[in-house]
Amino acid sequence: MILVTGGAGFIGGNFVLDWLAQYDEPIVNLDRLTYAGNLETLQSLDGDSRHIFVHGDIGDGPLVDALLATHRPRAIVHFAAESHVDRSLHGPEDFIHTNVTGTFRLLESVRRYFGGLSDGERSLFRFLHVSTDEVFGSLAPGAAPFTETSTYEPNSPYSASKAASDHLVRAWHFSYGVPTLITHCSNNYGPYHFPEKLIPLVILNALAGKGLPIYGDGLQVRDWLYVKDHCAAIRRVLEAGTPGEAYNIGGWNEKPNIEVVRTLCHHLDRFRPRTDGKLYEAQIRYVTDRPGHDRRYAIDAGKLYRELGWRPVETFDSGLEKTVRWYLDHSQWVENVTSGAYRQWVQRHYGS
Ligand code: NAD
Ligand code: TYD
Numbered sequence: 001m002i003l004v005t006g007g008a009g010f011i012g013g014n015f016v017l018d019w020l021a022q023y024d025e026p027i028v029n030l031d032r033l034t035y036a037g038n039l040e041t042l043q044s045l046d047g048d049s050r051h052i053f054v055h056g057d058i059g060d061g062p063l064v065d066a067l068l069a070t071h072r073p074r075a076i077v078h079f080a081a082e083s084h085v086d087r088s089l090h091g092p093e094d095f096i097h098t099n100v101t102g103t104f105r106l107l108e109s110v111r112r113y114f115g116g117l118s119d120g121e122r123s124l125f126r127f128l129h130v131s132t133d134e135v136f137g138s139l140a141p142g143a144a145p146f147t148e149t150s151t152y153e154p155n156s157p158y159s160a161s162k163a164a165s166d167h168l169v170r171a172w173h174f175s176y177g178v179p180t181l182i183t184h185c186s187n188n189y190g191p192y193h194f195p196e197k198l199i200p201l202v203i204l205n206a207l208a209g210k211g212l213p214i215y216g217d218g219l220q221v222r223d224w225l226y227v228k229d230h231c232a233a234i235r236r237v238l239e240a241g242t243p244g245e246a247y248n249i250g251g252w253n254e255k256p257n258i259e260v261v262r263t264l265c266h267h268l269d270r271f272r273p274r275t276d277g278k279l280y281e282a283q284i285r286y287v288t289d290r291p292g293h294d295r296r297y298a299i300d301a302g303k304l305y306r307e308l309g310w311r312p313v314e315t316f317d318s319g320l321e322k323t324v325r326w327y328l329d330h331s332q333w334v335e336n337v338t339s340g341a342y343r344q345w346v347q348r349h350y351g352s
Contacts, residue, residue: 001071005058005106006030009079031056038337059104103168136152137151138294223253236308
C-alpha cells in the first residue's frame with residue numbers, strides 16, 4: 001500500500017491511474033479537492049477496491065496520523081500543493097498554508113509513523129516529495145541547465161513556497177532520519193491538465209474562438225515533459241533512488257512559449273480546422289507580462305539517467321499531438337471543468 005497526496009490533481013491523477021494500470025498495490029489518495037482537484041479524472045477507478053479516496057487536508061495531523069496507522073503504507077508520494085504561479089501572485093496565503101505548513105505537518109505525521117515502524121519496515125520506507133525546477137529561479141540564455149546542486153533562487157510566491165517545503169523535507173531526513181527523496185521536474189503537459197495552465201488553456205481557447213494570451217514577448221523558455229514520463233520517473237526514483245538525494249526530471253525539450261503555442265495551433269489546424277478556413281494562429285494575442293516572470297528554465301536530468309536509467313519516451317511533438325487529441329476526445333471532462341470555479345478565475349484574471 002502507498003499513500004499519495006494530491007492524487008485528484010493533474011500529475012497526481014495521472015500517477016494514480018498509471019500506477020493501478022501496472023500494479024495491484026493499492027493506493028490511499030488523500031486530497032482536499034481544491035479547485036484543482038477533480039475526481040472525474042479518477043472515474044475509471046469507481047468500484048476499484050485498490051483505490052481508497054480520502055477527502056482531507058495534508059495539514060490535518062490527526063487525520064493523517066489515523067490514515068497512516070490504519071493503512072500502514074510502505075511509501076508516500078507527496079504531490080499535494082497549490083501549483084499555479086499566477087494564482088500565487090494574486091493570493092499567496094494558500095500557498096503558504098498547503099505548500100509550507102501543510103508539508104511541515106505531513107512530515108511531522110510521517111516522523112511519528114516512521115518512529116513506530118520495525119527496523120525492516122524502516123529500511124524500506126520512502127517519502128517522495130514532488131518538487132519543481134522553479135525553485136532554482138531563472139536562467140540566462142545559454143547558461144547551463146539546473147542540476148540538483150544549483151542554488152535555490154525562487155522568484156514567485158509559488159516557487160518560494162515549494163523551496164521552503166524542499167528545505168523542510170531535507171531537514172526531516174538529516175535531523176530525524178526520514179528516508180526522503182526529492183524530485184525537481186520541469187513543466188508537465190498532457191491529459192487531465194486544468195485549463196489555467198498554458199497548454200490546455202491555449203487548446204480550449206482556440207477551440208472556443210477566444211484569444212490565445214501570450215505574456216510579454218512570448219520568448220520565455222520552459223522545458224516541457226509529457227506527464228506520463230514524469231510519472232514513470234517518479235516510480236523509478238521511488239523504486240531505486242537513494243534516501244536523502246534529489247533527482248532532476250526533464251524532457252530535453254526547451255521551447256519558447258510562442259513556439260509551443262504555434263505548434264498547438266498547427267496540430268489543431270490538422271485535427272479540427274477552423275470553419276472559416278483561417279489558421280488558429282490568427283487568435284494569438286500578446287498581453288501584459290506576468291510580474292517577475294522567470295525568463296528561462298532548463299533542467300539537466302543526467303543524474304537520473306546515469307544512476308537510474310530513466311529517459312522520457314515522448315518527444316515534444318508526439319506528446320503534444322497526443323495531448324491535443326486527448327482534449328478533442330474528452331469534451332465532457334473539459335465541459336465539466338470549464339463550467340465550474342475555473343470560469344470565475346478566468347474572469348478575474350483576464351477579465352479586463
Ligand atoms: P494540481 O494543482 O493540478 O493538483 C494539486 C492537487 O493537490 C489537487 O488535487 C488539490 O485538490 C490537492 N491539494 C491542494 N491542497 C491540498 C491540501 N492542503 N491537502 C490535500 N490536498 C491538497 O498540481 P499538479 O500540476 O498536479 O502538481 C502536482 C505537484 O507537482 C505539485 O507539488 C507541483 O508543485 C509539482 N510540479 C508540477 C509541475 C507542473 O508542470 N504542473 C511541474 C513540476 C512539479
Ligand atoms: P504556466 O503553464 O502557468 O506554467 P509555469 O508558470 O509554472 O511555467 O505557464 C507556462 C509559460 O507560459 C510561462 O512562461 C507563462 C506563460 N503563459 C502565457 O504566456 N500565457 C498564459 O495565458 C499562461 C497561463 C502562461
